[in-house]
Amino acid sequence: MKIKSVDVIPLRIPFEDGSPGVGLMPTKWTMLDFVLVRLETENGLVGWGDGFAYSCRRATVAAIEDMVAPLLVGRDVSDIGALNLELQQRLHLHGRYGITVFAISAVDIALWDLKAKSEGVPLAALLADSPRTTLPAYASLVRYGEPDLVRSFTSKVVSEGYRTVKLHEIALDAIEAGREGAGAATKMSTDVNCNWSMDQAREILPEMKRLDLYWVEEPVFPPDDAATLGALQRDFGVPIASGENACTAVEFARTAPAIRYIQPSVTKVGGISEFLKVCDLAERHGSAVMPHAPYFGPGYWATLHLMAARRNCEQFEHLYIEPAAYLDPSIPLPEKGTVAVPDRPGIGFEPDPAVLDRFRV
Ligand SMILES: [Mg+2]
Missing domain, CATH: 3.30.390.10 (Enolase-like, N-terminal domain)
Structure with a gap:
């Protein structure tokens, strides 16, 4: 080429x-x-x-x-x-x-x-012999900050068929409201984006255990301090996820042995080549891959193929917002918590020239 x-x-x-x-x-x-x-x-x-x-x-x-x-x-x-x-x-x-x-x-x-x-x-077929054709997807909600809004949005996505939801809430009352809206049968996590101090983390993590969180994402800063993240996971029994801000498999070599979920982001980690290495690392260390993908361009499409090919990738992240347009109107969006893997050659992304013209900066 x-x-x-x-x-x-x-x-x-x-x-x-x-x-x-x-x-x-x-x-x-x-x-x-x-x-x-x-x-x-x-x-x-x-x-x-x-x-x-x-x-x-x-x-x-x-x-x-x-x-x-x-x-x-x-x-x-x-x-x-x-x-x-x-x-x-x-x-x-x-x-x-x-x-x-x-x-x-x-x-x-x-x-x-x-x-x-x-x-x-299709890329998935290039990477694996019998790739998956559909994947479980979760609704990744933005931070609403207000318990009433958190309760109503979690309840809404569950009524749409999502069986897994991620909050970006950091306050206990908002996370509790999320559990009320989602119900006990829904898997629920929260993404803290490194906002808790160590004292706050130690105070709130027992509550995350009580609320049965699927994982807690980037609880404290820095998000690449594998020893601290591993200790929090061990001390409080709540799975910890981190990695969206890590680049290359070299950085993941620290966190993969320490925490349950590692989160390569294909547009940040070094692309498909490095993402594949991170999946291999996870397999060696018995951690699972929970890809970061809150975007709607080629990275979204590439993540679907990577997950189809690598079965230790657990859930597809779908940012629960409404863009004014999709770059490729044929984008496969989750339905009832399941998303289809594109079957066109390549990653399958073909942008609409009119959308490019309209939103180009
Ligand atoms: Mg995150």
Whole structure:
């Protein structure tokens, strides 16, 4: 696959989430940022990828255009994993992790899309002999902050057929309201995004055990302190999840032996090549993979194929919001807590040119 061109397409798509604006961002989060990469080969095949872009869209664009693309144009790529490692090595002076690896993730996803398309098969079929065709999906709710809203949204998603729900609540009354709305039979977790101090974590984790949480995600800062996360899991008997902010399998080597769930994010971890290595690590250490995927571009599609191919990936994350448009209107959305794996060649992502025109920045 000789790469003829690398095009970067930044986009912003507004969304509604029903929250009063107490969520994860400094101001109310209302726009989904995307940085798409479009690779074209000399024989006219097109591959799509994206790099993580929430609150860092322009930085991710610059990293791809200035750092990665010059190393890729004109290259004949046969071994994507080897190229990924070469990019990591040649760019390591910009930092091993963060924006640099988001940029590498974008081109890695697009290269795997090209490879599967060139062989005429869906990516999942390239990665496994008998991949799954459907996957369990959970509703990943935003942070509402108000117990009444948490209760009504958890009750709503359960009435729609979801059997698993994740909150982003950090206060006990809001998490209790989530359990009331979800009911005892629903699997429920909460994502703390590192907001608890150690004292707060030690005070609230027994309550998380009482409320039968499926997992508690990133309870304290830093989220890569494997010893502390492992100790919290052991002391309080609540499964701990972490990893959405880790890049490459090197970082996961610390957390995979210590906690129950590790959470690679394909647009952040180093793309499909590194995600696969993280799945292998999890298998060796008996942890399970709970992928991070609260986005709707090529990373969403790639995650479905990776999960289809790797059975130690447990649940697909579906961010429960309403975007003004989907980049590819054929996006497989969960129905009654199940999502279908796309069956087109490659990752299956084909953006609608009208949507790209409308939301391009
Ligand atoms: Mg999270």
